[in-house]
Amino acid sequence: MPVDPYSDVPLFEQVAAILRERITSGELARLELLPSETHLAQELGVGRDTVRTALTVLRDEGLVFTIKARGTFVGPRPG
């Protein structure tokens, strides 16, 4: 049960929680490339916009970083 569209919790928060769990559990190793936004959207049954909003949350937490036109990776932004 990925997400619950009837919940009071915003979809992007639910998606962020799912991805956060996958990262902190080690399911997604550091520096590993995440599935694409489109792929995650289809898998979780939400729109790409929602995935992107969730990724913004994780980015603010330093859990992931994104390179334009490349992908989103696990870990803090290098540099």
Place this chain on the structure above:
Amino acid sequence: MPVDPYSDVPLFEQVAAILRERITSGELARLELLPSETHLAQELGVGRDTVRTALTVLRDEGLVFTIKARGTFVGPRPG
């Protein structure tokens, strides 16, 4: 410090700026053959597509011209 993939400035514009500097500074003399697209891509750490897009910009500015299977030269296209 060639290019910054995290910058808001598109990579191809950064590459164009680098090559433009090499040309206008005289580092690359007029009619001189530029390094191949593949070589430039590897040297600058970008894709060949990005180099080609940058070369299109310089071509539009009349700074370089290209001959298929030969290479890209400094200067306006002869003829």
Place this chain on the structure above:
DNA sequence: GAGAATTTGTACGTATGTATG
């Protein structure tokens, strides 16, 4: 002349960034 290597030209697939409805 034949063949291999090199270089540009083109095409496709996939990814993120941005804008619009």
Place this chain on the structure above:
DNA sequence: ACATACATACGTACAAATTCT
């Protein structure tokens, strides 16, 4: 929240033309 479209970017593959062996 979602869908769509375009710009930017990377990788791969192959075609075409030139150059080297």
